[in-house]
Amino acid sequence: MGDGLFSSGLSAGEAQALWLSLKTGLVGTAFSLPIGIAIAWVLARSNFRGKIFLDGLVHLPLVLPPVVTGYVLLLLFGHNGAIGHWLEAHTGFSFAFNWKGAALASAIMGFPLMVRAIRLSFEAVDPRLEAAARTLGASATNSFLSVTLPLITPGIIAGSLLGFARAIGEFGATITFVANIPGETQTLPIALYSALQSPDGEINAMRFVLLSLALAAVALIASEVLARGAQTRIRGRI
Amino acid sequence: MSGLSINVQRRIGNFALDVRLLAPRGVTGIIGPSGAGKSMLLQLIAGLQRPDHAHITFDDQVLNDSAKRISLPPERRRIGYVFQDALLFPHLSVAQNLDYGAKRRDASLTVSRDEVIALLGLDALLARRPHHLSGGEAQRVSIGRALLSGPRLLLMDEPLSGLDPRRRAGIMPFIEVLNRRLDLPILYVSHNIDEITRLADRVVVLHQGSVAASGDVAAVLNRPEIQRLILGDSDDTDPAAIIEARVEAHDEAAYVTTLVLGADRISLPLVSDAVGSIVRLRVHARDVAIATERPQGISIQNILEATITEIAPTQKGQVDLTLSLTGAHMLKARITKRAHDALVLAPDRKVWVLIKSVALVSTS
Numbered sequence: 237m238g239d240g241l242f243s244s245g246l247s248a249g250e251a252q253a254l255w256l257s258l259k260t261g262l263v264g265t266a267f268s269l270p271i272g273i274a275i276a277w278v279l280a281r282s283n284f285r286g287k288i289f290l291d292g293l294v295h296l297p298l299v300l301p302p303v304v305t306g307y308v309l310l311l312l313f314g315h316n317g318a319i320g321h322w323l324e325a326h327t328g329f330s331f332a333f334n335w336k337g338a339a340l341a342s343a344i345m346g347f348p349l350m351v352r353a354i355r356l357s358f359e360a361v362d363p364r365l366e367a368a369a370r371t372l373g374a375s376a377t378n379s380f381l382s383v384t385l386p387l388i389t390p391g392i393i394a395g396s397l398l399g400f401a402r403a404i405g406e407f408g409a410t411i412t413f414v415a416n417i418p419g420e421t422q423t424l425p426i427a428l429y430s431a432l433q434s435p436d437g438e439i440n441a442m443r444f445v446l447l448s449l450a451l452a453a454v455a456l457i458a459s460e461v462l463a464r465g466a467q468t469r470i471r472g473r474i
Numbered sequence: 475m476s477g478l479s480i481n482v483q484r485r486i487g488n489f490a491l492d493v494r495l496l497a498p499r500g501v502t503g504i505i506g507p508s509g510a511g512k513s514m515l516l517q518l519i520a521g522l523q524r525p526d527h528a529h530i531t532f533d534d535q536v537l538n539d540s541a542k543r544i545s546l547p548p549e550r551r552r553i554g555y556v557f558q559d560a561l562l563f564p565h566l567s568v569a570q571n572l573d574y575g576a577k578r579r580d581a582s583l584t585v586s587r588d589e590v591i592a593l594l595g596l597d598a599l600l601a602r603r604p605h606h607l608s609g610g611e612a613q614r615v616s617i618g619r620a621l622l623s624g625p626r627l628l629l630m631d632e633p634l635s636g637l638d639p640r641r642r643a644g645i646m647p648f649i650e651v652l653n654r655r656l657d658l659p660i661l662y663v664s665h666n667i668d669e670i671t672r673l674a675d676r677v678v679v680l681h682q683g684s685v686a687a688s689g690d691v692a693a694v695l696n697r698p699e700i701q702r703l704i705l706g707d708s709d710d711t712d713p714a715a716i717i718e719a720r721v722e723a724h725d726e727a728a729y730v731t732t733l734v735l736g737a738d739r740i741s742l743p744l745v746s747d748a749v750g751s752i753v754r755l756r757v758h759a760r761d762v763a764i765a766t767e768r769p770q771g772i773s774i775q776n777i778l779e780a781t782i783t784e785i786a787p788t789q790k791g792q793v794d795l796t797l798s799l800t801g802a803h804m805l806k807a808r809i810t811k812r813a814h815d816a817l818v819l820a821p822d823r824k825v826w827v828l829i830k831s832v833a834l835v836s837t838s
Binding site: 362364365367368369370371372373374375376378382383386387469470 | 520521522547548549551552553554555557561563564565574575578579619620623624
C-alpha cells in the first residue's frame with residue numbers, strides 16, 4: 237500500500253485492482269458489443285410479438301437491484317448453476333469466482349446503456365438508405381456494412397463507452413456473483429469497499445477514490461475525442 | 475417483348491394496387507393524385523416491396539413471376555432508382571456516392587463516368603459531402619449515382635417535387651438531355667402535369683391503385699375527367715390545355731421562335747428545339763383572353779381565330795370556355811362571368827383568342 241495520499245507510484249494492490257477493472261471492463265464490453273448491436277438492430281428495425289418482452293429483458297439490469305442481478309447470475313452461472321454446471325462439465329470453462337465472472341457481471345450491468353445508445357443511432361438512420369444501396373447493386377449484408385454500420389459508429393462508440401464506464405463502476409452484482417477475491421475479482425470499487433472495512437484504511441480508500449476519478453476522466457475524454465472523430469468522418473470537415 | 479412489362483397486384487389494408495402496363499424505351503410519365511400508388515408501383519418494380527402477385531419482365535428477363543416463385547432481389551435487377559429526397563449516403567463524398575454502384579457491379583455502362591459528370595454538371599461537387607449540397611445539386615448527384623450503377627431501366631420517383639420552382643426548372647434540362655442521350659426506358663412519377671407534359675413521351679394515369687388512362691400525353695391529359703382526377707374537383711385548380719406544334723423558324727435577334735399550329739402561327743420566347751421538331755405546350759386557361767373582334771394596337775402577339783365549343787360556369791363568378799382552333803386543336807380559357815355576359819358569348823360563336831406569348835413554355 238502507498239505511504240501517503242499523494243505518494244507517487246501505485247502499490248501492488250492498487251495496480252492489481254486497476255488492472256482487473258480495466259480487464260473486466262474491456263473484455264466484458266468487447267464480448268457484449270456484437271450482441272448489443274444485434275439486439276439494438278432488432279429493437280430499432282423490426283416489429284414482432286415478443287419485442288416488448290425483449291426490450292424489458294434488456295433493461296432489467298437497469299431497474300433491478302444489482303444484488304438481485306448478481307444472485308441470478310450465481311444461480312445460472314455458479315458452480316452448481318443451471319448453465320455454469322453444464323459449461324464446466326462439457327468445456328471446462330467457468331465463470332465462478334474468477335475475473336471472467338466479474339467481466340460477465342459488469343457486461344450485463346452495462347448492457348442496457350450500450351443497447352440504448354446504439355438503438356437510438358439506428359433509429360436516426362433512414363432505412364431507405366439501405367434500399368437505395370440495394371438498387372445500386374449491394375446485397376442486404378453489404379448495404380448494412382457499407383451504409384448503416386458506418387453511420388451508427390458514433391452510437392457504437394458512445395454505447396461502448398457508456399457500457400464500459402458502467403462496467404468499471406460495477407459493484408453490487410459483481411461482489412454477489414464472484415465475491416471479493418484480491419487479484420481475481422477485487423476490482424477498484426470492491427477494493428475501495430474493502431479498504432473502508434479495515435480500521436486505518438481511510439488513506440487507502442481515498443487513493444482508490446482518486447484512481448477511480450482519474451479513470452472516469454480518461455474514459456470521458458476518450459469518448460469525446462472518438463465521437464468527434466467519427467462525426468467528422470461521417471459529415472466531413474466543415 | 476422489348477422494354478418493361480408489368481402485371482402486379484398488392485393489397486395493404488384498404489388499399490389495393492392492381493396495375494398492368496407496358497413501358498417501352500423513352501419516358502413513360504406516371505401521374506396521379508397522392509395516394510394513387512405511384513411510389514408503391516415503382517418500389518414493386520425495383521423489388522423493394524413484395525407483391526401479392528406479380529409477373530414483371532424486362533426484355534425477356536423475368537424479374538417477378540409469382541407462379542414460379544421467382545423474385546429477383548433488388549441488387550440483381552439493374553434498375554436505377556432516383557428517390558424524391560435524393561437519399562445520398564451522408565458519410566461518403568459525392569465522388570464516392572457516384573462510384574458506389576460501379577464498385578459493386580461490373581456492368582457495362584452506356585455512358586462513361588466522365589460523361590455523366592459532364593452531363594449533370596457535377597465536376598465542381600465531387601469532393602463535397604452531401605450535406606454541403608443544395609437540394610437541386612443533391613438530386614443531380616442522385617441521378618448520376620443511379621446512372622453509373624449500369625441500369626437498364628430508370629425509375630424516377632418525383633425527383634423534382636422537393637425542389638423550389640427555380641431549381642426545378644434548372645434540373646429539367648438535365649433530365650431531357652439524359653432521355654435523348656440514353657437508350658433506356660424511364661418511368662417518371664410525378665403529380666405535376668407540367669413536368670409530365672414537358673418530359674414524358676407517353677403517360678399513364680394512376681388512380682386509387684389502378685390505371686385510369688394511358689397513351690398519348692396531350693390526348694390523355696386534355697380529357698377533362700382526367701384533369702379532374704389528377705387535380706381534384708376544387709375550383710381553385712387551374713384548367714389547361716396541352717397543344718403540340720411544329721417549330722417553323724427561330725429569330726435569334728428578336729429572341730423569338732415561331733410555331734405552326736394548324737393554319738395558325740404562334741410565337742414564343744426562343745427555344746432550343748430544331749426547326750421541324752414538335753414541341754408540346756401547356757396553355758393555362760388563366761393566360762388566355764377572349765375578344766369578339768380582332769383587337770388592334772395590342773402588345774399580345776398571339777391572336778388566333780377560334781370557335782367556342784363549350785361554356786362551363788364555375789363558382790366564384792368565373793366561366794371556363796373550351797375553344798376549338800383550326801386543325802382540331804383545343805384551348806381552354808377562364809374568364810369572369812361578368813365578361814362572359816358583357817360579350818354575349820355562346821357556343822358556336824366565333825371569337826378571337828389572345829395568348830400572352832410568355833405564357834408558353836416549350837416542353838420537349
